[in-house]
Amino acid sequence: MLIERYIYLAIALFCIGIVGVLARRNAxxxxxxxxxxxxxxxxxxxxxxxxxYAAGVAKNATAGIDGQLFVFFIMVVAAAEVSVxxxxxxxxxxxxxxxxxxxxxxxxx
Amino acid sequence: MNNVLxxxxxxxxxxxxxxxxxxxxxxxxxxxxxxIIGSGMVLxxxxxxxxxxxxVKNGNTYVANLFDFISFGTLSIPFAFQIDxxxxxxxxxxxxxxxxxxxxxxxxxxxxxxxxxxxxFSYLNxxxxxxxxxxxxxxxxxxxxxxxxxxxCSYLLIGYWFKNVEYGNAAKKAFIMNRIGDLGFxxxxxxxxxxxxxxxxxxxxxxxxxxxxxxxxxxxxxxxTLLLFVGATGKSAQIPLYTWLPDAMAGPTPVSALxxxxxxxxxxxxxxxxxxxxxxMAPYTQSVVAAVGLATALFAATIxxxxxxxxxxxxxxxxxxxxxxxxxxxxxxxTGAVFHVMTHAFFKALLFLxxxxxxxxxxxxxxxxxxxxxxxxxPITHATFLIGCIAIAGxxxxxxxxxxxxxxxxxxxxxxxxYYLGVAGAAMTAFYMFRLYATTFRGTFxxxxxxxxxxxxxxxxxxxxxxxxxILAAVGGxxxxxxxxxxxxxxxxxxxxxxxxxxxxxxxxxLPEHHTEINLMVISVALALGMIIFAWFRYxxxxxxxxxxxFGKVLADKxxxxxxYNFVVVKPLNGLARFMNSFFEKKVVDGMVNGVGRLVNYxxxxxxxxxxxxxxxxxxxxxxxxxxLFIVKFFIKK
Numbered sequence: 001m002l003i004e005r006y007i008y009l010a011i012a013l014f015c016i017g018i019v020g021v022l023a024r025r026n027a028x029x030x031x032x033x034x035x036x037x038x039x040x041x042x043x044x045x046x047x048x049x050x051x052x053y054a055a056g057v058a059k060n061a062t063a064g065i066d067g068q069l070f071v072f073f074i075m076v077v078a079a080a081e082v083s084v085x086x087x088x089x090x091x092x093x094x095x096x097x098x099x100x101x102x103x104x105x106x107x108x109x
Numbered sequence: 110m111n112n113v114l115x116x117x118x119x120x121x122x123x124x125x126x127x128x129x130x131x132x133x134x135x136x137x138x139x140x141x142x143x144x145i146i147g148s149g150m151v152l153x154x155x156x157x158x159x160x161x162x163x164x165v166k167n168g169n170t171y172v173a174n175l176f177d178f179i180s181f182g183t184l185s186i187p188f189a190f191q192i193d194x195x196x197x198x199x200x201x202x203x204x205x206x207x208x209x210x211x212x213x214x215x216x217x218x219x220x221x222x223x224x225x226x227x228x229x230f231s232y233l234n235x236x237x238x239x240x241x242x243x244x245x246x247x248x249x250x251x252x253x254x255x256x257x258x259x260x261x262c263s264y265l266l267i268g269y270w271f272k273n274v275e276y277g278n279a280a281k282k283a284f285i286m287n288r289i290g291d292l293g294f295x296x297x298x299x300x301x302x303x304x305x306x307x308x309x310x311x312x313x314x315x316x317x318x319x320x321x322x323x324x325x326x327x328x329x330x331x332x333x334t335l336l337l338f339v340g341a342t343g344k345s346a347q348i349p350l351y352t353w354l355p356d357a358m359a360g361p362t363p364v365s366a367l368x369x370x371x372x373x374x375x376x377x378x379x380x381x382x383x384x385x386x387x388x389x390m391a392p393y394t395q396s397v398v399a400a401v402g403l404a405t406a407l408f409a410a411t412i413x414x415x416x417x418x419x420x421x422x423x424x425x426x427x428x429x430x431x432x433x434x435x436x437x438x439x440x441x442x443x444t445g446a447v448f449h450v451m452t453h454a455f456f457k458a459l460l461f462l463x464x465x466x467x468x469x470x471x472x473x474x475x476x477x478x479x480x481x482x483x484x485x486x487x488p489i490t491h492a493t494f495l496i497g498c499i500a501i502a503g504x505x506x507x508x509x510x511x512x513x514x515x516x517x518x519x520x521x522x523x524x525x526x527x528y529y530l531g532v533a534g535a536a537m538t539a540f541y542m543f544r545l546y547a548t549t550f551r552g553t554f555x556x557x558x559x560x561x562x563x564x565x566x567x568x569x570x571x572x573x574x575x576x577x578x579x580i581l582a583a584v585g586g587x588x589x590x591x592x593x594x595x596x597x598x599x600x601x602x603x604x605x606x607x608x609x610x611x612x613x614x615x616x617x618x619x620l621p622e623h624h625t626e627i628n629l630m631v632i633s634v635a636l637a638l639g640m641i642i643f644a645w646f647r648y649x650x651x652x653x654x655x656x657x658x659x660f661g662k663v664l665a666d667k668x669x670x671x672x673x674y675n676f677v678v679v680k681p682l683n684g685l686a687r688f689m690n691s692f693f694e695k696k697v698v699d700g701m702v703n704g705v706g707r708l709v710n711y712x713x714x715x716x717x718x719x720x721x722x723x724x725x726x727x728x729x730x731x732x733x734x735x736x737x738l739f740i741v742k743f744f745i746k747k
Binding site for chain 1: 486
C-alpha cells in the first residue's frame with residue numbers, strides 16, 4: 001500500500017475544493033467545496049493513522065489511534081458547521097432571493 | 110569667631126518677611142500699618158547691618174553656609190552669605206538709604222489706594238531683599254539670584270502704574286535690556302564652572318575662584334571678565350545698554366531714587382569690585398571697562414545738558430556718574446569706585462527725593478520750564494537739593510569732590526587723556542546740575558496760578574530723609590581724604606584693603622605725585638566752579654523755555670540712540686517675527702502638521718480599497734497569504 005497515492009488523492013480533492021471556493025459564487029457550492037477540503041484532510045488523517053498502525057502495532061497497541069479519533073472530531077464539527085451554515089444560507093436567500101455570495105457586500109456600506 | 114556675625118542671615122530675612130506681609134495682607138492692613146511694617150523691616154536689617162559693620166571693622170569676617178543649594182558631581186554650590194569689608198559697606202548703603210526711601214515713600218505715595226500702597230511696599234521690600242542677596246552671596250550663583258531678583262523688581266516697580274501703556278513699555282525695556290546683560294553674566298558663570306569647577310569667591314582651603322585664578326589662561330580671563338562686564342553694562346546702565354535707565358523714570362520717584370542710588374545700578378560696580386583680582390589679571394578688559402565708562406560718562410553728560418524733565422536730567426547724570434565709577438574700576442582705582450558708589454548713593458538719593466518733593470508740590474509736574482522760583486516756597490527741599498548739586502558737581506569739602514577726584518587722579522596716572530576727558534565730563538556735570546537747579550529754584554514761577562496757590566513744603570516724613578541725606582552728602586567724603594591733603598586720612602582705603610589685597614600684590618594702581626594731584630584737583634574744582642557760576646547766572650535770569658534747535662535738538666533727542674536701536678535691532682526683529690509668522694509658521698510648521706494628516710488620510714483611502722466586501726476576494730487573499738506563509742516556512746531557510 002503506497003501512502004503517496006492517498007496523498008495525491010487528498011491533494012487533488014483539496015485543490016478542487018480551493019478552486020471551487022475561489023471560483024464559484026453560489027453559496028451552496030462553496031459550502032460543498034469546503035466539505036470537500038475537510039474530507040481531503042480526513043482522508044489524509046485516516047491514511048496516515050493506518051500507516052502508523054501498521055508500522056508500530058508491535059511496540060504500541062494504540063499506535064495510529066489519534067488520527068482516527070481526529071477524523072470523528074472533524075466530522076462532528078463539520079456537521080455542526082453545516083447546520084449553522086445552511087441556516088445562514090436560508091436566511092440569505094430570504095433576504096436577497098439569491099444564493100450568490102457577491103450580493104452580500106452590503107456590510108461594506 | 111564672633112556670635113554677632115552669625116546673624117548675617119537676618120539682614121535679608123527682614124525685608125523678605127516684610128515683602129510677604131505687605132504683599133499678602135495688602136488688602137487687610139491699613140496704610141500706616143503697611144508703611145510701618147515695610148519701613149520697619151528695612152530699619153531692622155539696617156540695625157543688624159550696623160552691628161555687623163562694627164564687627165567687620167574690628168577685622169572679623171565670616172562666611173555663613175546656610176545649606177547646600179546645588180550639589181552635583183564635583184560641583185558644589187552652597188547657599189552661603191559672605192560678610193566682609195566690601196559687603197558690609199554695601200549693606201549699610203542699601204539698608205540705610207533704603208530705609209530713608211521707604212520712609213519717604215510712606216508720605217509720597219499716600220494718594221494711592223490701600224492695596225496698591227501695599228503692593229508698592231512689598232515690591233520695595235523685595236527689591237531690598239534681592240539686592241541684599243546679591244551683595245551677601247558668597248558665590249556667583251547666589252549673586253546671580255539677587256541679580257535676577259533686582260531685575261524683576263525693577264520691572265515691577267517701573268511698571269507700578271501699569272495702566273499706563275508707556276510706563277509698561279518702559280518696564281519691559283528695562284527688563285529686556287537687563288536680560289541681555291544677564292546672559293553675559295550667566296555665560297561667564299558657566300565658563301568659570303567649566304574651567305575651575307567652582308563659583309565660590311574664596312575659601313580658607315584655597316579652592317575658590319580668587320584662589321585658583323592663576324589656573325586660567327589669558328583667553329579665559331579676558332573672556333570671563335568681558336562677559337561679566339557685559340552683565341555689568343546691563344545692570345549699571347553703560348553704553349550700549351544704558352537706554353533703559355532714563356526710561357525707568359516712569360516709576361514713582363522713590364523708586365527712581367532706590368534704583369539709582371542704593372541698589373540695582375551699583376550691582377555692576379559691586380560685581381567688578383568683587384572680582385577685582387580677575388580684572389587686574391586681564392589688563393585688556395580693564396582698558397575696555399575704562400573706555401566704556403569714560404565714553405558713557407561724557408555721552409550721558411551731553412544728553413543731560415538739554416533735558417527739560419527734572420527726573421530725566423538726574424537719570425542721565427546717574428548714567429554719567431556710573432561711567433566715572435567704571436572708569437575708576439578700569440584704571441584699577443577699586444577703592445575710588447566703591448567710594449564713589451557710596452557718595453553717589455548719598456547725593457543721588459538726595460537729589461531724586463528732592464525732585465520727588467518738587468514734583469509732589471507741583472502736583473506731578475516734571476517739566477522744569479514750568480517751575481522756577483521755588484526756593485522760597487520749598488525752603489528745606491531747596492537747601493538740601495542745593496547741597497546735593499554742589500556735592501555732585503565736586504566742590505570741596507562736599508562728598509562728591511573726594512570720590513570723583515580720587516578716580517580722576519588714578520585716571521591721570523594711567524593715561525592723562527582719561528583725566529582730561531573726565532574733567533570735561535565733570536565740568537558738564539556741574540553745568541547741567543546747576544542749569545537744573547537755577548531753572549527750578551531761581552527766577553520767577555512759571556507754572557499756572559492754581560499750582561502756585563498749592564505750592565507747599567512736603568510733610569516731615571519726606572523732609573527728614575532729605576535732611577539726613579543732605580548731611581551725609583555734605584560730610585560723607587571725609588572718610589576718604591586723599592593722602593596728598595592729609596596723610597593717613599583715607600579711612601575707607603584702609604578699611605577695604607583686605608578685599609583688594611590680591612590685586613594690589615599683582616599690580617598696585619599708581620597715584621600721581623602729591624603736588625600733581627593737588628594741581629589736578631585745583632583744575633577740576635576751578636572748572637566746576639566756573640561752570641556753576643555761569644549756569645547759575647545764565648539760567649536764573651533767562652531760563653531756556655523754547656524748544657531746542659540745531660545741535661541742541663540732537664542732544665535733547667538723546668543723540669537719536671533710541672531711534673537707532675529701534676531701526677537696527679527692533680525693526681529687523683519685528684520683520685523677522687513677521688516673516689516667521691506669515692511664512693515659517695504657515696508653510697513649514699503648519700505644512701508639516703497638515704502633511705502628516707494628509708498622508709494618513711491618503712494611505713487609508715488607498716488601503717480601504719482592499720475592503721471590497723466581496724467574499725471571493727477575501728478568500729483569495731486568505732489562500733494567497735497562506736501560500737506565502739508556506740513558502741516562508743518551508744522554502745526560505747534562515
